[in-house]
Amino acid sequence: MEISTGRAIYRNFLGQSPDWYKLTLIIFLVVNPLVFFLVSPFVAGWLLVAEFIFTLAMALKCYPLLPGGLLAIEAVVIGMTTPDHVRQEIAANLEVLLLLIFMVAGIYFMKQLLLLIFTKLLLGIRSKTALSLAFCAASAFLSAFLDALTVVAVIISVALGFYGIYHKVASHHKADDDMQDDSNISTNRRLVLDQFRSFLRSLMMHAGVGTALGGAMTMVGEPQNLIIAKSAGWQFGDFFLRMLPVSLPVLICGLIVCWLLERTALFGYGAQLPMRVRAILRHYDKQASKKRTRQDKVRLVAQAIIGVWLVVALALHLAEVGLIGLTVIIFATSLSGVTDEHAIGKAFTEALPFTALLTVFFAVVAVIIDQKLFAPIIQYVLQASPHAQLSLFYLFNGLLSSISDNVFVGTVYINEARSAFEQGIVDLKQFELLAVAINTGTNLPSVATPNGQAAFLFLLTSALAPLIRLSYGRMVVMALPYAIVMTLVGLLCVEYLLIPATDWMLLHGWVTTPPPQAIGH
Known part of the structure; x- marks a missing residue:
């Protein structure tokens, strides 16, 4: 009788998901507390992020709300974050x-x-x-x-x-x-x-x-854009012109990639x-x-x-x-x-499951903040030379956005850049250039994975995805040529075009630098 009951519980657990998937999730739930208490909270935090990304990658095996929610609940229970911090993240978003x-x-x-x-x-x-x-x-x-x-x-x-x-x-x-x-x-x-x-x-x-x-x-294209614009004190026109040295060449190259992919019939x-x-x-x-x-x-x-x-x-x-x-x-x-x-x-009915999933994601974001998972990267970037900071901010924002969430990454980095400006580590001109690098870094390389872009994740978990057989892996493969070209073109523009173009626009009055007291307000 007890064996039958156990089998029934196991069959009910995550329903029709494959047995290997169920077993993998159980292993995650057992290992996480052990790593947190016996090894390192920092390591446990990154392990949780990797596990959550795994649930997103297996979205067609089981909707990520269920396994991701179990992981998030466990993270709160064992002390990786607190319910109050989760509430703060939800309120902020x-x-x-x-x-x-x-x-x-x-x-x-x-x-x-x-x-x-x-x-x-x-x-x-x-x-x-x-x-x-x-x-x-x-x-x-x-x-x-x-x-x-x-x-x-x-x-x-x-x-x-x-x-x-x-x-x-x-x-x-x-x-x-x-x-x-x-x-x-x-x-x-x-x-x-x-x-x-x-x-x-x-x-x-x-x-x-x-x-x-x-x-x-x-500044209205993505949620983090608005946060970055407010931090830099830019209006709609200022933001558009500041991004143009990077965003326009990337747009043109993106359309060329679209044309080439259809002409060559590569990557699906x-x-x-x-x-x-x-x-x-x-x-x-x-x-x-x-x-x-x-x-x-x-x-x-x-x-x-x-x-x-x-x-x-x-x-x-x-x-x-x-x-x-x-x-x-x-x-x-x-x-x-x-x-x-x-x-x-x-x-x-279409949006509410994804809304619940995103709420669970904010719990993971709370873990990232409490365990300071990005702190070593931010400290490393700020120690580089001013010119190297632009490329490093762009690349690290892109890398972290592709495995995390671009809204969160953009918010964390612009806050750190503003803090560096307020402490006198960088000057006002460098802060504005960093804001451009952060915005383009969170938006462009993040197309590499579905979890990097909320729009991609929404598509992956929509009712349409299983109908047209659009899986996580297939999305990664199909986005690969775009991700490579957009990332490289954006990096070259940040490295070689951003500073001279910004100087030219400032010289001719196309853009203006807001007073220091307007930064962050």
Whole structure:
């Protein structure tokens, strides 16, 4: 009886996850306290970070919230951090959580307009290379004014719409809820579906990288950008111009990489849209146009107006991003006739699991701070010569962002740089140059792994990823050429172009240096 009960408990533990995965997590949970108490809290902290990254890498085996949450709870219990510090980290990142909860849900109510626009784009551009460039460039442009997570949420909604249209035809299902079930799909249609999945994977990766290319350019592109801009005392225009010597060459080279990948069909790119799928999407578009009533057209116009409000409100930073997302929900539901609580609730199903996962991640961030895991790196960088500091800040920010979170890394490093300025270790000009190196370092090399970019992690853990077979490893491989080129071009710009370009802009009055008392306020 006891053996049967034990087996039942083991089977229930993490459900259908592989036995080796369950055993690995149990080993983690047993080893961590031993290392913390018997070896070193510092070593235990880095071990926890590595284990958490492992749970992210195995996201398709088990959603990381569960194993990552168990690791975080254990870390609090054994004293790696405290519940109060976790609460502080959550409070400090409340804007990011509000963004996920409300903005992603707001986009849900604009799916009709987005699907219409991107369907026209997909059917109108026959060249896969041109289409990929359009997706990458559009994502970069939107991310410069919207948050990268918002842009990725839009593209995920569109890709799910495309996938659902063909899958229903191929599988003879009537509901989108059956998109995971391929049992009724014939061999020929399965081959077409696999090619379509490859096509969507490449578009999603081009778009995801585009959010990083554009997100580095403005103070609203990524959450850490706003923190860095406030620390340096820069306004929107100052921030844009300060980043331009690095961000513009990287953007151009990123688009060139996009073109080359599609032309050479390397690293999982190059898949074409199957003709059968194109025919089905065109048929769907025609049928949808015929069935569109006056009420539907009014709803599309309302969504377009709301889209303009969204861009303007975010570009001018009229409120926190999450609160703007809440206004989108209110406007979209009010003008679209959605009044049922359950219908509104569906909009939150995509974002809330990731919101919970990110909250667990903040617990890991609290461990990183309490155990001072980054302290040796920061001390080493600040001891280097002023010119070498720029490249070292850029590289270490990129390395740590690719294994950690770019918001956290950017915040830690800009605070350390500001502290060095206040203590007289670096002068004001050097501090401003370091701010550029920190911002570009956290945004560009971090595309190397899904956990480096919140938008990538959101894509990996979305409902779309398992449908198009987009795993952690596949994302790393597909992002590799982008990561190499963006990192190297960014490093060369920081090393050789940043100082002369900044001096030229200061000389001609393009940018101004704020008074020292404005730094950090």
